[in-house]
Amino acid sequence: MSQPSPAPRLTPQFCFNQTALRDFLRISRGTIDDSITQNLNALLTPSRRGFDPASTSSRQWSAPGRILPPGQCGQFKEKVLYPSWAVRSDVLDYCAGVATSPDPEDPDSVLRQIEDVRARERTVNERLDPYSGRYFPREARTESLAMLMRNERAVEKIIRIRTWNLLGERCGSSHESAEEAFDKWRTSQRQ
Template sequence: MSQPTSRPTQLNPQFCFNTRVLRDFLRLSRASIDDSISTNLNALLTPASTSPFNPSSTSIRNPTLPSSLLTRQPIPHQTTRAFLESVLFPSWSSRSEVISYCTSVATSPDPDDPDVIEREAMNRKDADRIIDERLDPYSARFFPKEPRTQQLAALLRNENAVESIVRNRTWGVVAERCQDVEPTWEQAFDKWRESRK
């Protein structure tokens, strides 16, 4: 069974502005838990609970499968709860904390922006430009470089959307395979957060 993803130890603005590292953390966390949710749930069912291996079953080329193998065995509530509370929800919580922290960084002023001087020079240069669209129809084009806080904010908006999609898909698999789970992941996740306070 997978281990929960832990929050990075060095959670600081530089972590957030290094978008490659931020995306890698989120991608790897999703891959280890959410993308392999069926495998993780299958690991919760112990193979010993099914009938033991029978060597005579290999003597027939296409044996009929027992009806117990045709239907998926639901995962018991206690086993599910242990998995959700020890693996899935802590991973979601780590990703939520990182996204929340980086969102606060993206909405704060950035005194250490290395491109601020270059951006101001481009803005002054743009103000001095003479636009004559009769001579050059493309002269009005100007693509100012966004501050890194705006770039980070755009990335985090995308990551929030991805996170919502991934959680909905994961919870769909959990609800299908497990007994007595909440109807939505939001309800289950909020209930788990409340129990930790």
Template sequence: MAHTPLTTPPLTPQFCLNQRALRDFLRLSRATIDDNIIQNLNALIVPSRTPFNPSSTSARSTTTSPPLKSPIDPPACENFKSSILFPSWESRSDVLNYCAAVALNPADPDLALAKAESAKERERVVDERLDPYSGRFFPREARTEVLGGLVRNERSVERIVRGRTWGLVQERCGEGSGEGWEEALDKWREEQERR
């Protein structure tokens, strides 16, 4: 049985600024659906209805062709995509979009502190003969700047993960339409809006 997507956590600035919580949600969501996509798709295959015949193993096959993968029933594929895969992707997109907006927040108190520290450090007079390391100033990045970098990295990871997952879904579901995951996800979103 395929796993169900994780529910989207309550979206608050504190959630986004807690890098561990944000990364854990994204990691667990990917692990549940995308990292186990082959197992999830295999769970959609209906087992054989004919009873096992032991005589089928008495002769060895000499054909060298690779074994065919069992095709997945198209309605089962559609159901998996619309009820598990796309909602999981949408949930992660919602979190990343919200956190990207938090990262653009100019009212971050850390940002004001970093600017004040930077101005103070530029005015400081240093005698590097007495302390050669005192001339070095490493400004702290504001939490929102760190969050912005994290969101950019996670969006890159999402593109890679979704591309890989979508390729496997198309291969196993027999959909060679050439439609990319972006187009398929956009169509699903449009269907959700109509409901």
């Protein structure tokens, strides 16, 4: 069985290092969610019956041997899937908090202030130069991080829905959504 993703050390530097942040999320998703079919196949017990040649004579649309026992599905969710989702949720929540906090250590803040002052002092004559009125202020790293967090949360939602649908096919459908099941698990872990 796969192991849940280990939690990274959460610091503002980790969040602002977008390469490290994206790599963590990519590796975590690849280990559990992107390879969910392989992870679930690993839970299947090898065939107890021998090979039946008649099984190849016609196409079988349903795969009764591919449905997993509820105990194994539950254990996979409890020990691997939900902890992995929890680590990623914690990282996304922490970095979203960093993105909305003031950033006194922003290395480009002085440069942005200088550019803003220059832009305000600049003489604009659009008759002589139609492009002279253009000014594109530099984006603060917190704004860039906030945009990344919005995108990553959307990706996370899509991946969880896909994973939950595959779990429903292999383990039996659940009446609750992925988020409801995960929230219920999170609540039970806090108690």
